[in-house]
Every structure is written in structure tokens, then in C-alpha cells.
Amino acid sequence: NAYAEERSKHLKSETEKEKWTSIKELKKATRDLKRRIKHILEATPTLPNLYRIQFWLVLKMYTEVPVRNDFPTLELKKSSNGNYIKMPPKGNFTLVFQKFKNSDKLGPRDIKLSRALTMAIRKYLKYRNKLDLKHNHLIVNSQGKPLSKKALSVILNRLTKRFTGQSFGTRLIRVMKATHEKKT
Numbered sequence: 001n002a003y004a005e006e007r008s009k010h011l012k013s014e015t016e017k018e019k020w021t022s023i024k025e026l027k028k029a030t031r032d033l034k035r036r037i038k039h040i041l042e043a044t045p046t047l048p049n050l051y052r053i054q055f056w057l058v059l060k061m062y063t064e065v066p067v068r069n070d071f072p073t074l075e076l077k078k079s080s081n082g083n084y085i086k087m088p089p090k091g092n093f094t095l096v097f098q099k100f101k102n103s104d105k106l107g108p109r110d111i112k113l114s115r116a117l118t119m120a121i122r123k124y125l126k127y128r129n130k131l132d133l134k135h136n137h138l139i140v141n142s143q144g145k146p147l148s149k150k151a152l153s154v155i156l157n158r159l160t161k162r163f164t165g166q167s168f169g170t171r172l173i174r175v176m177k178a179t180h181e182k183k184t
Contacts, residue, residue: 016175019166023063023180026173029163030059041123045130051142057124058139058152059159062170064117066177069149069170070100074138076125085121085138086110092118 012020033056040049061071073083074095086094095111097103113121121138128140137146147155153169161167 016172019168019172021160021164021166021176023176025164026059026063026160026176029159030056030063032163033059033159041127045127047131047140047144048142050128050131050140050144053124053127054139055155055159057120058156059163060117060120062156062173063177064114065095065111066170066174067097067111068101068174069152070097072137072139072147072149072152073099076136076138093121 037053037056040053043049058071070083075082075084076087078084078086078096079098081098083095083097083099086096092115093113095113096108097111098108100109131144133140133144135146139147139152141147141151156169156173157167160169
């Protein structure tokens with residue numbers, strides 16, 4: 001009760017104050033990372049390079065769609081009860097989340113992506129499709145198998161530490177995005 005009362009004041013915790021950055025800083029980090037991997041996108045596709053490219057994609061996705069660690073569950077083909085990406089031949093992609101923390105109470109959620117994020121995913125998929133992967137998951141580990149939620153968390157902490165100087169994960173990104181969009 002004391003914790004809930006303190007959080008209802010909408011003040012930053014000590015950890016949040018210490019690690020706080022802005023969504024603008026995260027977008028800048030995304031641009032920096034893209035600059036560093038741009039040459040890889042044009043090179044011959046390899047699994048290690050795909051693994052590096054997806055870091056840029058993950059960071060870009062979190063700056064626009066700050067969900068929990070659910071991106072590793074996204075599949076490229078429609079699933080009856082899993083999470084997947086609707087990919088029309090033209091127009092923007094939609095993330096369909098059917099299995100997440102409160103899915104039993106809230107039901108499925110569709111999140112329409114921006115044009116920029118759709119184009120980034122298309123570019124990533126164009127590279128990914130040149131490799132012979134045996135599954136339909138969007139994000140892969142270094143061996144080419146589906147990435148776990150825990151591994152995504154570790155990667156995100158490393159990325160944020162490297163590009164912002166502070167190590168944080170999805171919870172703080174979600175708080176930063178909510179604060180950034182407070183007026184909306």
C-alpha cells in the first residue's frame with residue numbers, strides 16, 4: 001500500500017532519477033547505431049551481421065512502441081494465439097499482441113506502426129530473408145534461433161549503457177515514453 005501510494009504521486013524514484021534520459025536521447029542513440037551498421041546492411045548477409053543489425057531495430061522499436069519484453073515473441077506469420085506482425089504488401093505494419101501479461105483481461109491488442117518503423121522492419125526482413133533460418137520469429141540470437149525475453153533484456157541493458165551511459169531496460173523506457181507523451 002505504501003508503494004502504491006508513493007507511485008500514485010507520479011514522482012521519479014531514486015533509480016529513475018539516476019538513470020533518466022529522454023526519448024530524444026534514445027532516438028539519437030538509434031541514429032548513431034544505424035550509422036555504425038549501415039555498411040553491414042549493404043554487405044553479404046551473415047548470421048553475425050543479422051544479430052548486430054537487429055540491435056538497431058530493437059532500439060528503434062522501443063522508442064516508438066515501448067512494450068514489455070514481448071518483441072522476441074513476435075512471429076512473421078499469422079498465429080492463432082501468439083504475437084505476430086501483420087505485413088500488408090503496401091502500407092504500414094501492425095503488431096498484433098495476443099499473448100502478454102494482461103492478455104487474459106485486456107484481450108488482443110493491435111499497434112499500428114509508423115511509416116519509418118515499417119520501412120526499418122522491411123529493410124531488416126529483406127536482409128533476414130537472405131539467410132536460411134528455420135523459424136518465423138522476428139528476432140534471433142547469435143546462433144540464429146529465436147531470442148529469449150531474458151536475452152533481449154540483457155541486450156537492451158548493454159545498448160542503453162553503451163549509447164546513453166546508463167544501463168536500463170524496458171520498464172524505464174516505458175516510463176520515459178509515458179512521461180514524454182504525458183500531454184497526449
